[in-house]
Amino acid sequence: MDLVGLALEERSSAKASGLEGVVVADTRLSHVDGERGELLIAGRRAEDLALEDPGHFETVVERLLVLAHAQEPRILERLAQARLSAFARVSQLRHALTLPDAMDSLLAATAQGSAGSDALSLLGALPVYVCAGARVRAGQPPISPDPTRLTAADFMAMLGLPENPARARALDAYLVTVSDHGLNASTFAARVVASTGSDVMPCIAAGLGALKGPLHGGAPGPVLDMLDATADSDPRIWLEAELAAGRRIMGMGHRIYRVRDPRAFVFERALDRLAREDRVESPIAARLAHARKVEQAAQALLRERHPDRPLCANVEFYTALLLEAVGIPRELFTATFAVGRCSGWLAHVAEQRHTGRLIRPAARYVGPTPD
Numbered sequence: 483m484d485l486v487g488l489a490l491e492e493r494s495s496a497k498a499s500g501l502e503g504v505v506v507a508d509t510r511l512s513h514v515d516g517e518r519g520e521l522l523i524a525g526r527r528a529e530d531l532a533l534e535d536p537g538h539f540e541t542v543v544e545r546l547l548v549l550a551h552a553q554e555p556r557i558l559e560r561l562a563q564a565r566l567s568a569f570a571r572v573s574q575l576r577h578a579l580t581l582p583d584a585m586d587s588l589l590a591a592t593a594q595g596s597a598g599s600d601a602l603s604l605l606g607a608l609p610v611y612v613c614a615g616a617r618v619r620a621g622q623p624p625i626s627p628d629p630t631r632l633t634a635a636d637f638m639a640m641l642g643l644p645e646n647p648a649r650a651r652a653l654d655a656y657l658v659t660v661s662d663h664g665l666n667a668s669t670f671a672a673r674v675v676a677s678t679g680s681d682v683m684p685c686i687a688a689g690l691g692a693l694k695g696p697l698h699g700g701a702p703g704p705v706l707d708m709l710d711a712t713a714d715s716d717p718r719i720w721l722e723a724e725l726a727a728g729r730r731i732m733g734m735g736h737r738i739y740r741v742r743d744p745r746a747f748v749f750e751r752a753l754d755r756l757a758r759e760d761r762v763e764s765p766i767a768a769r770l771a772h773a774r775k776v777e778q779a780a781q782a783l784l785r786e787r788h789p790d791r792p793l794c795a796n797v798e799f800y801t802a803l804l805l806e807a808v809g810i811p812r813e814l815f816t817a818t819f820a821v822g823r824c825s826g827w828l829a830h831v832a833e834q835r836h837t838g839r840l841i842r843p844a845a846r847y848v849g850p851t852p853d
């Protein structure tokens with residue numbers, strides 16, 4: 483085979499494998515080591531960034547933007563101001579906010595309410611749209627943001643959850659941990675749009691669209707369904723039935739990780755801490771013990787089915803538990819993920835603009851030809 487043939491075959495196999503292992507950008511923002519199970523975000527280990535005191539989401543946003551050459555002054559104030567400005571627009575977004583699916587609603591509200599916005603205005607607007615939408619769909623009035631709070635605590639307050647510093651800290655650890663993760667599908671989507679020279683909102687809309695899918699950000703709701711379904715029985719029986727029906731076990735497996743997702747450890751530790759600190763009576767410890775049992779059963783079963791392909795717990799498995807423990811309704815899990823990941827999208831958009839070219843891969847034509 484000549485060189486052109488080889489290149490074509492290589493490209494077509496990259497396509498068949500979902501671009502697995504194909505490098506399409508240099509990034510300073512995060513690094514995923516799938517063999518060792520390590521994640522660096524803005525040059526720090528995810529667990530240090532998420533669990534250290536006093537770590538918070540706003541600090542990570544700042545670090546990511548600095549690395550992307552998009553340093554912004556007064557991030558705390560501007561995010562708080564952005565939440566207030568977004569809230570002022572909520573009454574005009576009624577149709578978007580009443581769409582029954584939380585991600586559809588967030589996407590529509592973002593497109594309608596944040597067209598032409600700059601990066602920080604968008605980042606501040608997302609939690610407002612998520613919370614206002616949840617309230618409106620439940621027939622309750624939206625709750626105004628409080629600019630003196632950090633994003634995590636304000637998110638809980640705007641949902642109408644009681645003030646609880648331990649839970650706000652756990653949610654903050656969650657937002658930090660999911661802020662960025664290499665060139666995952668939604669970040670890639672956002673970068674592709676950025677590479678065309680488009681403005682910020684359509685890049686974020688692309689990220690939201692990709693995140694909605696169950697193979698990316700849509701898994702944690704179904705993980706809780708799985709934990710509920712196996713609460714009183716042997717998980718292996720339920721898991722075997724799922725596989726026999728041709729379904730995947732949600733929260734298991736990853737494109738990059740060949741070991742347990744390091745973010746699962748971060749969330750477990752955040753949950754252990756929350757179980758100790760939370761003054762409100764909660765079933766976190768029992769839920770965690772059950773989740774570990776289901777995870778072990780799923781991992782053993784998947785090892786039997788795929789002895790050459792390690793399939794371990796991914797970020798979504800313990801996301802489900804953490805967000806449940808914080809009090810977030812399960813239909814908002816993916817939208818809450820978007821609130822955190824939007825910081826990574828924005829940094830990647832800035833980085834793409836700074837260093838990148840138009841992203842335009844090729845397709846191998848396999849369609850009909852004229853006679």
Ligand code: COA
Nearest residue numbers: 696697698701730731732733734735736737788796797798
């Ligand atoms: N449950 C059952 N089987 C799984 C599986 C899962 N969670 N994840 C992968 N597999 C199987 C695939 O069916 C495939 O089997 P086959 O070779 O017999 O067809 C094999 O493992 C390899 O999977 P592949 O599709 O190549 O993996 P991928 O890199 O494309 O997929 C995910 C990665 C995340 C999409 C996949 O693991 C998955 O669907 N997980 C469940 C959804 C989820 O938790 N998403 C959140 C990701 S953070």
